Amino acid sequence: MTEHVYVVGHRNPDTDSICAAISFARLKQRMGQENVVACRAGKVNRETEYVLNAFNVPAPEYLADVNLRVKDLLNGPIPTVDPKTPLQEAWQIMKKNSQKTLPIVDRNRRMLGMISVGDLSGSYIENMGDLDFGSLHISAQNVVKTLKGEILVGSEDQELQGCVYVGAMHHKTFETFIQPGNVVLVGDRVTAQESALRIGVSALILTGGAKLCEESEKLAREKGAIVISVPTDTFTAARLLPMSAPVQSIMKTEGVVTFQEDDLISEVRQKMLETRYRNYPVLDEQERVVGLISRYHLLKLNRKKLILVDHNEWGQAVKGAEQAQVLEVVDHHRVGGIQTTDPISFRNVPVGSTCTIVAKCYQEQGIEPEKGIAGIMLAAILSDTVIFKSPTCTEADKEIVAYLEKIVGIDAKEFGIQMFKSSSNLAERKVEELIEEDLKEFAVSDFKVGIGQVSVMGLDGIDALREELNKKLEATRGDKGLHYLLLMITDLLEENTDLWIAGDKPEEIAKAFNLPLVENRVFLPGVLSRKKQVVPPLTKYFLG
Incomplete structure (x- = not known):
């Protein structure tokens, strides 16, 4: 970029x-x-x-x-996933993009939660010991995606329920372990397949690319079981199966620290020191995820x-x-x-x-x-x-x-x-415009002085603005924290300036020019330049 x-x-x-x-x-x-x-x-x-x-x-x-701001550190869009994405797919995305964390978003890319590599590994280790699909809401579609299989009986949106068992023993022994509603992984042994289906398993995963015979398929449909055939061996299938769980099953939704893309880096730096997470999601005004930032971004900060x-x-x-x-x-x-x-x-x-x-x-x-x-x-x-x-x-x-x-x-x-x-008709101008349009601030000795200038072709209409202009000058001076606010209304035709003054001691400004102060104004004949004819006398006077 x-x-x-x-x-x-x-x-x-x-x-x-x-x-x-x-x-x-x-x-x-x-x-x-x-x-x-x-x-x-x-x-x-x-x-x-x-x-x-x-x-x-x-x-x-x-x-x-x-x-x-945060948006200055972003390098374009980042990968995100929806809540139903399998953990295996999320891991592949993170690995491909060298990304340690991954935002979970809805269909409008609004933030729902986060997962990290640590969350994935923790979930995998936890589920290897005793995998129960009951609370994971694993769909048949996720199993197909993760194990690269095909559905033989059932539909993609059906969810697998119950504990997972591998049918690696004699079918008679096998029947003493499984219960109705379990999920069973088995190879091409027809007797084991039929035993599982008769008991009433919720899902049967056939490894090694095995298929159902006609009688078994009929039994599966009668029992309402899901049957999926996968090309991997039983050990690999059992190892990958926990990774078919949706990311919503492990995503963090509380305590996630996010930043807005317009947040100042100075504020972000402090928050990072207080929280010390690996990555932080960045959101736009619609709460959509637009990127991730980390401490690394702060180290390579480009002004x-x-x-x-x-x-x-x-x-x-x-x-x-x-x-x-x-x-x-x-x-x-x-x-x-x-x-x-x-x-x-x-x-x-x-x-x-x-x-x-x-x-x-x-x-x-x-x-x-x-x-x-x-x-x-x-x-x-x-x-x-x-x-x-x-x-x-x-x-x-x-x-x-x-x-x-x-x-x-x-x-x-x-x-x-x-x-x-084109701009000299004072009657058509707002007082705010007269004051602000060419206002510059100067440090004069220990004083902060603002000097604005308006050039006009004649001073017609200025008297009608006197009261409003004086009030606005004083208000603007206070808002900007200035000791003095001066407005030069310069008549180009007559080549002079009417200097309007707001401040606690306007007479000090008049003294700088050695001219009388009349109604908080000083008339400056022959003065056209702020730089050469106003700033130097003020500087000389206040510096003593």
């Missing part, structure tokens, strides 16, 4: 994050790495949706987390593989990223607190957009991006640089846009204006 490498941007992804993941994954694929897959760690916002639709590029799959784009901090990464194997980082932000156990490719360039770096990678590899890929990279650069107005914009960004513009065949600035207009 091919192991995927996931290219993923930060949580609450913006256009650059989504488009960088798509474009970089596509580059890797064109370089021969077919197992590289683009993913997203959050919802696609309105602006990004507009961009993807404009260039007919599908949104990447949602990756909720990269925590290792999920990631390429991070447009971020390099655990606080912004897809959930569980700390447990994954990060192979590469492509980013244009400050270097955060990410640490890895092995050396990785870390490409961090001070440009306005991650897609500028990705497009440069295409050029370095001598690969021209397809029109759709070129289009979404162009849009991402325009978004992050605010159509070249942001102080984060560099000449490299402009040069790459010019390069992509030729491939796509559109006017970049005109497209950028339409892109921002």
Whole structure:
């Protein structure tokens, strides 16, 4: 099974994050790495949706987390058996698949119980001494399967009853041992066969391929006995007969520890230490058996593989990223607190957009991006640089846009204006959407600070949202355990930002910019960039 490498941007992804993941994954694929897959760690916002639709590029799959789960350890379907399967057949299945345990399931593959090699051997030894079919519910069909025989009298679904005897003595002596309802194994001695049938045995097993004569067959039908002919000798038949019992006769139904396929490995490991069974069945949401896991699986654990784009901090990464194997980082932000156990490719360039770096990678590899890929990279650069107005914009960004513009065949600035207009109507937006769609968390000194940003073409409609937005900001801050939650509402037309603040001491945020606080808001003229114009002043102020 091919192991995927996931290219993923930060949580609450913006256009650059989504488009960088798509474009970089596509580059890797064109370089021969077919197992590289683009993913997203959050919802696609309105602006990004507009961009993807404009260039007919599908949104990447949602990756909720990269925590290792039980299903990541499974190697495909495993053999199971139904409750009526003979023990011999179950053993053959286990031997063929090198499987020490075997789940017993119903017709819908729902878990009923388990058997192990130890259960099989224990049952065999126990039944060799005094085999009584009374409680085993052994069908004629199971005997036929196990001993490879044929039914001469009776039907497959009839059950054999009573204790088992071998008729290896003179028939007169033999008659003193057996009773009505017993099961008798005998060869081709007609007198012994008839004696057993006259006494009223429930079943007669003829060894060595023996058959009934016409009179004996008539007697068997009159007595309602089951008669089965098997090709083996009497000793072999007697040895194999206990293995014709159905697995339900020995399966364990209580105390069986199972796991769900979505269970976290961290939780499974602890349960295994507490119970110490050989194997554990894995069930899906419908309680169907989908596999088995053991301690061996934990020893050969392979972490999920990631390429991070447009971020390099655990606080912004897809959930569980700390447990994954990060192979590469492509980013244009400050270097955060990410640490890895092995050396990785870390490409961090001070440009306005991650897609500028990705497009440069295409050029370095001598690969021209397809029109759709070129289009979404162009849009991402325009978004992050605010159509070249942001102080984060560099000449490299402009040069790459010019390069992509030729491939796509559109006017970049005109497209950028339409892109921002697509999501700028505040009256049509939910406050949750405004806060969450491009929210990033930062560690600033000893404080956890969340900063979201919404770019609009004019601030019309913002006053109508004031009360609801303030309440939701404070609620979100509490839910996320942040010291401060800031929302930048950036007016692209006037080139300024209205900074909304939730926190115990909003005046501290205002002091960082040396500007007045009005109704928990600070007006920031000329501010367009979170990365260069908001995070640095906050960091400098709180670090003292």
